[in-house]
Amino acid sequence: MAGNTTKIIIVAQAEGEAASGAEETHDAIVVEGEHAPAEGEAHAATEAHAEVFPPFDPAGFGGQLFWLAVTFATLYLVMSRVALPRIGGILETRRTRIEGDLKEAERLRIETDRALAAYEDALAEARKNAHAIAEETRSSIKADIDNKRKSVEADLAQRVAEAEARIQQTKTAALSNVDAIAAETARELVAKLAGKVTAQQARSAVALVVKE
Amino acid sequence: MADPNKVDPIHQFAITDIISFGEDGFSFSNSSLFMVLTVGAICLYLLLSTTGRSIIPSRAQALSEMLYEFVANMVRDSAGMEGMKFFPFVFSLFMFVLVANLFGMFPFFFTVTSHIIVTFALAILVFLTVIVYGFWRNGPKFLKLFVPAGVPAYVLPIVVPIEIVSFLSRPISLSVRLFANILAGHITLKVFAGFIVTLGSLGFLGWIGAILPLIMTVAITALEFLVAVLQAYVFAVLTSMYINDAIHPSH
Known part of the structure; x- marks a missing residue:
């Protein structure tokens, strides 16, 4: 990182206008870049204010x-x-x-x-x-x-x-x-055909027929 | 800047006093102005967008909530629930770096984070927070941070110095990463934009030739927006991880 910053500083310086104090400014920047900022602070602040790369200007x-x-x-x-x-x-x-x-x-x-x-x-x-x-x-x-x-x-x-x-x-x-009617009918029939038959005879004759 | 052939990519970083309070150096400069603007913009936005306290957020409130949850998740993931007590700190850092970076993308605006002293001061703040809280919470056990668990004893003489050096270099890496990204981006942008002006002064062919640096300028502008957000994120993530070390020193 130190190498980078130094380069940028030189670019910045080249872009700067003050040619008269270039030597001194350069010294101041190197001092600032290499040592703790506190040491170079007073120096840089008084003499190199305008030319210092602004982010490193104490x-x-x-x-x-x-x-x-x-x-x-x-x-x-x-x-x-x-x-x-x-x-x-x-x-x-x-x-x-x-x-x-x-x-x-x-x-x-x-x-x-x-x-x-x-x-x-x-x-x-x-x-x-x-x-x-x-x-x-x-x-x-x-x-x-x-x-x-x-x-x-x-x-x-x-x-x-x-x-x-x-x-x-x-x-x-x-x-x-039926028996009674048949006996009656038979007696009436026989009476008409062959004369009187007693009721008793007719009844026995019918009973004989019914049995057959 | 009137002379088109004289492009000064450094001029944008110059600090000029706006209100001077004498020789003691505490004067209100353009850098101070943009710090105030950065903080003012953050506070105004977050406070105004959340005045409604709506359950269904407006767009502005949704953005505030997203920022909140984004950083909250970041801190919770890296440092656990105990790390959440540092959430306002990490959130302030993230927002400050983010908005300062994005403000730097406006033409003629001063970029607060392009000065190493600012990024270094923020990094040292993180570093000291980690050390102070680490010792306050863990006492001497905080030194276990330098002795990774599970490493055989015979390797420790090599590992412990490496751990110490890496720990001590944290504020430097944290600050230089942010500073260098922003600084280099702005210089590159200015140089390429300067080419356009320089070539343009050469006449018609110069104008045609200026197309290339114009494309580059546009592309680098997009890239710088990405870098502005990314570096804020990286700064916040690393801070969360360092805070995690303070809370849980034994890896």
């Missing part, structure tokens, strides 16, 4: 340091006391707000899930109940129908039996009448 150091200290301290104070806490506060507020919103959304989501589950439970329950009711109704109706059918069947069977009994009765009655 004459400007004091003022720059002073104003740098003042301005940088001001900047640091404003930044650390006002600006950065404010921006940090804004970011923090936003972060908590977003976190709060996310938490709220999560809470609502869980609530929704719970409501949905409750709804599905209720639905399943209702479906089960409906099924049970339908089953019960169906079985009760079936029992009812069975009962009625049974009573109707019993009734019918009884009526059939009664009717059959009556038929049987009528039939026997009729049959017993």
Whole structure:
């Protein structure tokens, strides 16, 4: 770096206008470049002010340091006391707000899930109940129908039996009448054909025929 | 500057007193003016853009927040949560260097960071902060910084001096890196721009020949904007890393 700066200094010097004090100026610069600035400070400041490469001119150091200290301290104070806490506060507020919103959304989501589950439970329950009711109704109706059918069947069977009994009765009655009618008819017939036959004779003759 | 053949790339770095307070050298110069302007611009922007404290930021506020988060992440990544107590310091350094560099890109503006004394003062400030805080927090254990863990004992006589020298050269490298980048960039820019004027004074062919340095000037201007931002970033990153050394001296 030292080599570079010396070169730049020479360029600067060549660009400078004061030719008369060139030797002395050059010395001053070399002194400044090679030793600590404090040593060459007075020398350079008094004699080589105009020709020294400005960034290495110790004459400007004091003022720059002073104003740098003042301005940088001001900047640091404003930044650390006002600006950065404010921006940090804004970011923090936003972060908590977003976190709060996310938490709220999560809470609502869980609530929704719970409501949905409750709804599905209720639905399943209702479906089960409906099924049970339908089953019960169906079985009760079936029992009812069975009962009625049974009573109707019993009734019918009884009526059939009664009717059959009556038929049987009528039939026997009729049959017993048939003998009497046949005997009467035969006696009347025989009487017309061959004279009087007693009722007793006709009856025995019919009984003989019926037996055959 | 009236003579087009006389280009003086150094003139831009000259310090001229605006208000002189006598011979003691504390006069208000153009350098002081631009330090004040730099600090004023930073403070004004950050304070005005955040007055709304909006949850949904305006563009101006978004930029302030981005700068904040950028530096905050930088410090947190390099120096951890404990390093965040130095966040205002690193942020001030970053903003000061950044805005001073960018102000330097305006024609006729003075570049504060083109003076080694300024960059050196900032670097020494970082250096002293690291040393003072390092000893205050760790006591003598801070010296472990010079003894990397896991290095065999027989190598230590070589490693420890290297570590010490590299530590002591930090303020120099930190300040010279920034200063030299800005200085060299501005000189280069001025020299190339000077070529345009010099060639232009030669007549028509000169004007045609001046196209090349004109292109160079444009390209270097773009490059200088990059350098201005990059050097501010580098300065802040290195500061964060040095602060990390103060907090965790045993590598």
